[in-house]
Amino acid sequence: MGKTITEKIFDAHRVNEPFAGTHVLKLDAVFCHEITTPIAINDLVKRDKDRVFDAKRIKAVIDHVTPAKDSKTAEQGKIMREWAHRHNIKDFFDIGQNGVCHALFPEKGFVRPGDTVIMGDSHTCTHGAFGAFAAGVGTTDLEVGILKGVCAFRKPRTIRVDVTGKLQRGVYAKDVILRIIKELTVKGATDCVLEFQGPVISAFSMGSRMTLCNMAIEAGGTCGVCMPDKITAQYLWPFIKGKYKSVAEATRKFKVWHSDPDAEYEKVIQMDISKLTPQVTVDYKPDQVKSVTEIKSTPVDQIYIGSCTNGRIEDLRIAARILKGKKIAKTVRAIVSPATPTIFQAALKEGLIDVFMKAGFCVINPTCGACLGMSNGVLAAGEVCASTTNRNFAGRMGKGGMVHLMSPATAAASAIAGKIADPRKYLK
Amino acid sequence: MKNFSGKVLFLDRSDINTDEIIPAKYLTEITKEALKPHTLEDLELTGFNPGTDLTDKAVVVTRANFGCGSSREHAPWALEVNGIHVVIAESFARIFRQNMFNGGMLAIELPKEDIDALLALKTADTQITVSFEKRKIRCDSSLGVRECAFTLSEFDAELVKAGGWLEYADTRY
Numbered sequence: 001m002g003k004t005i006t007e008k009i010f011d012a013h014r015v016n017e018p019f020a021g022t023h024v025l026k027l028d029a030v031f032c033h034e035i036t037t038p039i040a041i042n043d044l045v046k047r048d049k050d051r052v053f054d055a056k057r058i059k060a061v062i063d064h065v066t067p068a069k070d071s072k073t074a075e076q077g078k079i080m081r082e083w084a085h086r087h088n089i090k091d092f093f094d095i096g097q098n099g100v101c102h103a104l105f106p107e108k109g110f111v112r113p114g115d116t117v118i119m120g121d122s123h124t125c126t127h128g129a130f131g132a133f134a135a136g137v138g139t140t141d142l143e144v145g146i147l148k149g150v151c152a153f154r155k156p157r158t159i160r161v162d163v164t165g166k167l168q169r170g171v172y173a174k175d176v177i178l179r180i181i182k183e184l185t186v187k188g189a190t191d192c193v194l195e196f197q198g199p200v201i202s203a204f205s206m207g208s209r210m211t212l213c214n215m216a217i218e219a220g221g222t223c224g225v226c227m228p229d230k231i232t233a234q235y236l237w238p239f240i241k242g243k244y245k246s247v248a249e250a251t252r253k254f255k256v257w258h259s260d261p262d263a264e265y266e267k268v269i270q271m272d273i274s275k276l277t278p279q280v281t282v283d284y285k286p287d288q289v290k291s292v293t294e295i296k297s298t299p300v301d302q303i304y305i306g307s308c309t310n311g312r313i314e315d316l317r318i319a320a321r322i323l324k325g326k327k328i329a330k331t332v333r334a335i336v337s338p339a340t341p342t343i344f345q346a347a348l349k350e351g352l353i354d355v356f357m358k359a360g361f362c363v364i365n366p367t368c369g370a371c372l373g374m375s376n377g378v379l380a381a382g383e384v385c386a387s388t389t390n391r392n393f394a395g396r397m398g399k400g401g402m403v404h405l406m407s408p409a410t411a412a413a414s415a416i417a418g419k420i421a422d423p424r425k426y427l428k
Numbered sequence: 429m430k431n432f433s434g435k436v437l438f439l440d441r442s443d444i445n446t447d448e449i450i451p452a453k454y455l456t457e458i459t460k461e462a463l464k465p466h467t468l469e470d471l472e473l474t475g476f477n478p479g480t481d482l483t484d485k486a487v488v489v490t491r492a493n494f495g496c497g498s499s500r501e502h503a504p505w506a507l508e509v510n511g512i513h514v515v516i517a518e519s520f521a522r523i524f525r526q527n528m529f530n531g532g533m534l535a536i537e538l539p540k541e542d543i544d545a546l547l548a549l550k551t552a553d554t555q556i557t558v559s560f561e562k563r564k565i566r567c568d569s570s571l572g573v574r575e576c577a578f579t580l581s582e583f584d585a586e587l588v589k590a591g592g593w594l595e596y597a598d599t600r601y
Contacts, residue, residue: 015601019582024601035455036500042458043594065456072456079458122499122523138501138527140593148601152583152593154522186443187493191522220496222522284472285443372452372498393447393497395470 002260004158005225006193009133009257013116021155025133028115030145032060033101036120038079040143052087053149059110060084061093063101064368069375099340099366102126102214102308106206107340109239113228113254118142118151123308123390124223125216128193129209130236131228131257136217156222157266158193159184160259163200165274170424172318173208174310174388174407176200176271177215178279182289183269190220192266195259200273201226206235207314214309215390218286228254278422281405284394292410292422300404301383303334303361303415304397307371310388310408311339313346319412320352322426328360329418335377337364359415373397386414429588430513432534432558434486436567437512438550441473444490445497446524448472450506452498460505467506487556488515489546495524504528514558516565518543529584530593534558536565542576549574560588 003011013025030053037060044050052058060080068074077094084092093104102123111117113131117124120142127134137151145151161180180194194216201209204226213224226232233240233250244250278292305311305319316338328334336356338344344366347353353363370377371389373396379385381400388411392403406414409423416426448471450463457463468478488494488507494517495503504527507515514534528535536558538546546556546567554569567574580588590596 018600019586021581022583038458039460039501047594049598070456072458075458076456120499120501122497124499136499136523138499138504138523138530140501140527140530144594144597144601147594148597150597150601152597154581186496187519187521190493190519217497220493220521372447374452374455391447391497393445394472395451396447399451399470 001264002262004195004259004263004265005131005227005257006133006156006158006223007263009114009116010156012114015150022152023155024150024152025116027118027145027149027151028057029110029117030058030142030149031101031105031117031119031124032058032080032142033064033121034062034076034080035064036139036142038076040139040146041079041083043143044147049147052089052146055087055089057149058089058146059091059105060089061098061101061104062095063098063104065375066098066367067095097341099343100308100311100368102210103312103339103343106130106210107342109236112236112240113232114257118145122217123214125221126210126214126308128213128216128223128225129206130232131226131254133223133225135222154191156193157191158195159189160195160197160265160268162198162268162270163196163273164198164270165200165272167200167273168276170409170427171276171278172407172409173204173211175276175279176273177212178281178289178405179273179276180271181215181219181287184219184287186218186285186287187220189216192221194219194221194224196224196226202229205314206231207312210312211309215286218390227258278407278410278424280410280420281392284392286390286392286405292420295420298404298420299384300332300386300414300419302377302379302385303328303332303411304370304377304385304387304389305335305408305411306337306339307368307389308339309390311337311343313343315388315408316343316347316352317350319408320355322409322412322423323359323415324355326359326416328415331418332415334361334415335364335370336361337376338366340366370397386411386420429560430532431486432514432560433556435484436487436489436554436556437481437485438547439473439476439488439490440547442491443493443496444471446495446500446503447497449495449503450500455500455502460509463502463506464509467510482510486511486513488512489543490515490517491543492518494520496521499523501527501531504531504533508533516546529587532588532590532592534588536578538576538578545574
């Protein structure tokens with residue numbers, strides 16, 4: 001019997017199996033942010049265990065509320081900053097260099113095919129886009145990870161989703177993953193890895209693959225994963241060129257991680273997306289998904305383009321293409337947050353920021369802020385947001401607010417229309 | 429080990445997410461105790477009053493996929509500082525379940541018919557007694573009694589005995 005990519009990664013990192021079905025894995029990286037890490041740091045100090053297993057394998061960022069909005073968030077940043085400095089954690093990203101963790105860390109080349117990664121953040125599944133096993137964990141798992149460099153997992157099962165067909169114009173990775181979550185439901189992938197295969201995925205950029213893997217957790221998945229290939233090697237090339245002679249050689253070497261043709265799956269889903277239209281969530285769960293064409297007129301108060309799901313340069317390009325020469329509706333306010341400083345600079349150079357500002361958008365710094373209702377775009381009760389983020393739970397972006405998840409194209413079209421709108425008519 | 433028995437808080441709904449258990453705006457707190465007054469304050473459940481319904485409760489009984497969404501361990505901590513160390517559900521989201529055991533607490537999965545039977549015993553004073561050693565729970569209420577057997581993986585049971593993952597891992601890894 002062959003093995004899935006996840007089983008191969010487990011085999012390569014297993015420290016032991018203390019009990020049948022429980023696998024303790026060696027970690028290649030432990031990612032940290034200022035919301036879930038400070039309590040772990042304080043606990044380690046209290047236990048007289050203020051150590052890190054390997055300062056080079058710890059990557060830390062202040063991203064959720066930045067710049068600090070009040071004394072409490074300033075204190076969280078301070079705890080992170082002082083901890084990073086006293087342990088000589090070089091890859092620590094503070095104000096000026098910081099961005100949304102799941103956009104920033106890939107951009108720095110921190111995740112490689114075959115790696116194991118944990119972070120105290122459920123959207124850590126994003127990094128599976130590189131052919132890695134990357135899982136969101138709680139603060140205790142994070143704390144043990146920081147101290148020991150290990151984490152325990154149940155034996156992984158894998159659901160494979162084969163995506164075939166040709167995407168229509170105006171339809172993107174976000175629409176594909178919303179459609180997959182609708183199929184699986186919010187608990188359909190619990191205790192499973194979601195493995196994305198097929199020609200549509202092979203043709204996807206790393207940005208699109210990250211959008212897909214990012215939302216695996218919304219179906220309950222432990223991680224999303226794509227096969228590392230030439231596109232992965234090209235993306236990582238600046239960081240791996242000392243290790244491989246060429247992109248072709250790296251691509252060849254990455255193949256050792258690919259799932260075997262006779263690997264065993266929990267379930268295989270075939271999905272032809274040729275007829276897929278722009279998708280949008282309609283209630284308070286991410287599996288409550290409809291086609292934009294199916295929903296009745298839905299006025300919105302705020303547009304939000306950003307986050308670890310859709311705040312990358314390709315997302316901003318798609319939105320700007322629709323917004324160019326247009327104004328947002330007088331009844332809405334719109335916010336764009338490029339997910340990292342590098343993305344922000346690229347958007348400036350490409351003239352995208354100019355397009356957003358002329359259209360009437362407020363351009364804010366890279367931060368998670370509004371996505372989870374912490375800062376920079378919190379909704380009032382009764383308000384509706386068209387958002388490129390990943391969660392539409394009740395109160396997620398502010399108590400009493402409603403969030404509709406959608407692609408950057410649909411969000412941009414909705415900004416112009418003042419209500420949820422089909423982006424295809426703006427792309428002619 | 430922690431206390432695993434006492435009065436029951438019934439939350440008759442599936443897919444209760446960690447934003448509902450503790451909203452993100454309180455993640456700026458750096459002590460567990462500070463979460464106490466905000467536990468379940470955004471829960472979407474008819475008839476539920478977070479101000480009074482949590483008082484004196486030690487056990488939660490709920491439906492499927494409890495604790496979905498964010499990885500925040502603040503969710504089990506919020507329950508813990510309210511004296512709740514056991515959640516009994518049809519199923520859990522993976523990270524929430526692991527966070528419970530990582531803190532030396534119990535996340536017990538029971539079939540739907542057992543959960544239905546427990547929910548049918550809902551009163552203001554319904555009690556559940558958990559026998560960790562026998563892997564059994566007993567639910568007592570003025571409406572009747574229900575006993576259910578449960579299973580735990582060996583690893584999860586060891587975490588509960590050790591008091592959590594840090595305590596377990598510290599001497600072994």
